[in-house]
Amino acid sequence: MILKCVAIDDEPLALELLSKFISQTAFLKLEGKFSNAIEALGFINQNEVQLIFMDIQMPDLSGMELARILDGKKNSDKTRIIFCTAYHQFAIEGYKVEALDYLLKPYSYEDFLSAATKAYQYFDRLKNPPSEKPAESTPQTQDYIFLKVEYQLVKVMLKDITHVEAYKDYVKVHLKSKPNPILSLTSMKNMEELLPSDKFMRVHRSFIVALDHIDSVSKNIIQIGDHQIAVGENYKEPFLEFLSRWMN
Missing domain, CATH: 3.40.50.2300 (Response regulator)
Structure with a gap:
């Protein structure tokens, strides 16, 4: 547009x-x-x-x-x-x-x-107004977001994001489809608001992970591909709650 x-x-x-x-x-x-x-x-x-x-x-x-x-x-x-x-x-x-x-x-x-x-x-x-759905139907989530990358807006598919990492005044958005992360001038708080909470979780002040891309969890370490991400002390309780549902 x-x-x-x-x-x-x-x-x-x-x-x-x-x-x-x-x-x-x-x-x-x-x-x-x-x-x-x-x-x-x-x-x-x-x-x-x-x-x-x-x-x-x-x-x-x-x-x-x-x-x-x-x-x-x-x-x-x-x-x-x-x-x-x-x-x-x-x-x-x-x-x-x-x-x-x-x-x-x-x-x-x-x-x-x-x-x-x-x-x-x-x-x-x-x-593109949100279409009206019957009250009993499951609400639909937009499957992409736009991020500011240098001087342009870049469309990023949610399913392609493996995790987000804080980097000074920027965030690094790691993608399954690319070897290197994209760098966007925004905050972790803004990313947390942009990403749907049923698919993404903040597990550390510097990391948000895509729940579907978690390969394994050992103690307080999340493995996503070659990346190991520690679960911060302030984020353990909601993550352990997610794990309990994941294992059932």
Whole structure:
């Protein structure tokens, strides 16, 4: 899925940086860049635009005023806004118009990518809403996740993940299909939330294991392929509970 975007900022350098960040992000397509909100509004009314990156304080028509205009339109959920501003006091007002995110200048590409990823996930849910199932049916789990790897989002199948390892500000995601792990800029806590709890378990502050890929357990050591993973003291109780079910 590619998101069609526009960039709006009355500061030329800020507009160029924003346009550059959009252009180097694989799942974004820059449809237009504008130095004022009135010109941008005319374009948005005539073209399909999913995502707007824009400043707030601009002459003639401010970013907040443009957001309110768009919020009042039919199908406003199909065009979303990420504010890019130097003024933190607008944050609360920004969320009142349901902005997807709020980037405070000066922001890095990492900050930009995090906000863009949030937008991608929003439109992915909009495009593929969870199907309604009868109450008695078993809920279906998504069989893949997206991870930030360098400057792109990479689709990773859950069944391919053997374990996840903490590595400084990153995580190493070990895959059955690849000899080397992929490195993603995220936290273990975030990975724990992304991965379904019936298939993955955190067994150490630095390790999450895929339960289906466990080859053997000896005392407090888990064997997955050539990797030996120790079970941390704070994680022993839930893991022993899993083992008791596993052996029955």
